[in-house]
Amino acid sequence: MAEFRDEDAKGSIENAKDLVVDSLAETMDLYGVTRSAGTLYGTMYFEGDMTLDEMRDKLGMSKPSMSTGVKKLQDFNVVKKTFRRGQRKHTYIAERDFFRFFSNFFSDKWEREVNLNLEAIRHAQEQLSEVIASESISSHLKEDAEEVYQVLEDSKPYYYWLQRLAAMVKSGEIFEMIPFHPPTKEEKEMNEGDT
């Protein structure tokens, strides 16, 4: 009989973890990470370091899927390879500090955004400059080119700002700047709709 209750309790604990794993997966889905990668991350979040075989057993998926999933999560900088003494298989560990998760994930994305777009803008402005400089082109078109040039020029401050933000997030400076605190009354109320 006690045996039976223990089985129930075990299920309850697993169930509780699954609730959170699912919401972590949905969160990552929000940012364009596939649900299965998100589920893998969530699982590793609770299980600590794991081998590919352990992941496969836990998730009931194939080993190549685990391999590619881990790789993807490594690309996002939220999973790292670890050493487990006397363990032949590779082990991997998920970033369990969500502040660092945030930092790694978004600073990377934002840096890529900045580089990507500033480069596109540079090339675009080069082309536009040719049109603007050319003598044998109608003034109407030149004005068009100038207008587009200016629109691009005006967008640069945003990218410089984002670059700063990314740096501050990467360094952790942002976490000093915006301290965390116990939730205010309003914040608590926002999450007490359906008790």
Add this chain to the structure above:
Amino acid sequence: MAEFRDEDAKGSIENAKDLVVDSLAETMDLYGVTRSAGTLYGTMYFEGDMTLDEMRDKLGMSKPSMSTGVKKLQDFNVVKKTFRRGQRKHTYIAERDFFRFFSNFFSDKWEREVNLNLEAIRHAQEQLSEVIASESISSHLKEDAEEVYQVLEDSKPYYYWLQRLAAMVKSGEIFEMIPFHPPTKEEKEMNEGDT
């Protein structure tokens, strides 16, 4: 002859815009927005307000695609319906201020992340509490439940912090806090690899 140069110039301008449209689309792809929605946004960014038919003509896609694409972008709060006087067709306009784009896009996502996960945590902790409170369960399992409970509890400060960040981004406070400035020497160097 001048006619011909003008055609070239027109192509150059379109080409320059396309470069940036593509990088905007790739950027949005980075955050999980489909490329075609990103392309649509980029197009609207340069064209100003547009009707569905104008989008269809510009992108060479079907009207329902434009309709659903616009709807998606409205969900992200980066496109709004506008009034164009004496125009029967609906018109839509893209958010052209990237600061506001950032603000609308991320504050929404982050709020959803917070609500989603705090709710999951609340439910999970309820379940775990039952296990912890129960008399007829082995102490080993109770410890497990308590450990998981604590892990969840420890993650809450992150969500409260994210909630604050989202609020500051939404209100624009963050843009005062992290001012934008001309790029520093290092920042410029980062984007002058291939001139």
Add this chain to the structure above:
DNA sequence: AAAAACGTTAAATTATTTCTTAACAAAATT
């Protein structure tokens, strides 16, 4: 009021992505 135009929804097709099984390459053990 009838006809036309517009936007959305539904159904079907197409394309893309994800996942698995199978084959391979690399590493470690015996």
Add this chain to the structure above:
DNA sequence: AATTTTGTTAAGAAATAATTTAACGTTTTT
């Protein structure tokens, strides 16, 4: 050195997602 064991790559199958055509309801114009 030979044999396992492990991880990744390749190819095929399955599942998802995106796109289009067609149909519908609504609004606007005449």
